[in-house]
Each structure stands twice: as C-alpha cells, then as structure tokens.
Amino acid sequence: MIINGENLILGRLCSYAAKKALLGEKIDIVNCEKIVVAGRKENIFKKYKEKADRGDPLKGPYTPKVPDRLVRRTVRGMLPYKKGRGREAFKNVMCHISIPEKFRNKKIETVENLNINKTQIIKYTNVDSICKQLKQRQ
Numbered sequence: 001m002i003i004n005g006e007n008l009i010l011g012r013l014c015s016y017a018a019k020k021a022l023l024g025e026k027i028d029i030v031n032c033e034k035i036v037v038a039g040r041k042e043n044i045f046k047k048y049k050e051k052a053d054r055g056d057p058l059k060g061p062y063t064p065k066v067p068d069r070l071v072r073r074t075v076r077g078m079l080p081y082k083k084g085r086g087r088e089a090f091k092n093v094m095c096h097i098s099i100p101e102k103f104r105n106k107k108i109e110t111v112e113n114l115n116i117n118k119t120q121i122i123k124y125t126n127v128d129s130i131c132k133q134l135k136q137r138q
Contacts, residue, residue, distance in 0.1 A: 001109060002109060003029050004030055008110070008114045010037045011074070013071075018093075022089045025092065027094070028095075028096065030108060032127060033098070036116050041129075044130065049133075072095045
C-alpha cells in the first residue's frame with residue numbers, strides 16, 4: 001500500500017500505518033515533508049526542541065531531523081517495537097521524501113478521513129518546517 005501523506009495529520013496517519021503494518025501489509029508513505037502536525041506552531045516547535053535537547057549529543061537519544069525519518073520514528077512509537085511482531089511490522093513501513101521513481105506509475109492512495117482539510121483544525125504546521133527548525137538549532 002502506497003499512501004500519499006500530503007495534508008494528512010501525522011498522529012492519525014502513523015496510527016493507521018501501524019495498524020496496517022501489524023496486519024502484515026507493506027506500507028510506503030510518500031510526500032513525508034507535506035504531512036502536518038495539528039496545534040500552534042510555537043507549542044509544536046517547543047515540544048520538538050525539548051525532545052532534541054534531551055540527553056548527550058554523543059550518547060543519545062538522537063532526534064531525527066529529516067522528514068522521512070521523523071515520520072518513521074513516529075510510526076515506531078505506535079508499534080510494540082520491543083516485541084518481535086512489532087519489530088517485524090516496523091520493517092514493513094518505509095517513508096519517502098516526495099515521490100520516488102519506483103512509485104511514479106503505481107496507484108497512490110490517500111486516506112480522506114485523515115486529511116487536515118476535513119477537520120475544523122485551523123492551526124497546524126508541516127513536518128518540513130519542524131525539521132528545518134531542528135536543523136537551525138545545531
């Protein structure tokens with residue numbers, strides 16, 4: 001299953017992908033930089049900044065600063081990763097920035113009920129701007 005992440009809410013998309021992966025489906029999420037996080041920009045940036053500041057730069061924990069890795073890490077948080085079936089399901093989830101050449105001619109699905117435009121949420125930011133903010137801090 002190939003999912004177009006454009007204008008989809010991050011948490012809802014990741015839980016949907018985690019459920020599908022636990023059922024044994026292979027999930028590819030494209031356009032990861034266009035996925036949105038609902039909430040006020042200041043609060044979102046503050047939350048991710050606090051996450052990135054934890055620990056030691058040499059020993060971790062490490063925070064992903066690239067959109068596809070950030071989305072994949074969020075999916076991992078919704079899987080029982082410490083168990084065998086969660087680890088196997090995580091191997092079935094792949095995230096991509098824009099649309100790779102191998103998916104150009106294939107059917108790309110979008111899940112309409114996860115779209116930010118279908119809700120009444122007006123304050124949001126995309127994953128790409130969060131990653132840019134995290135890279136600036138280095």
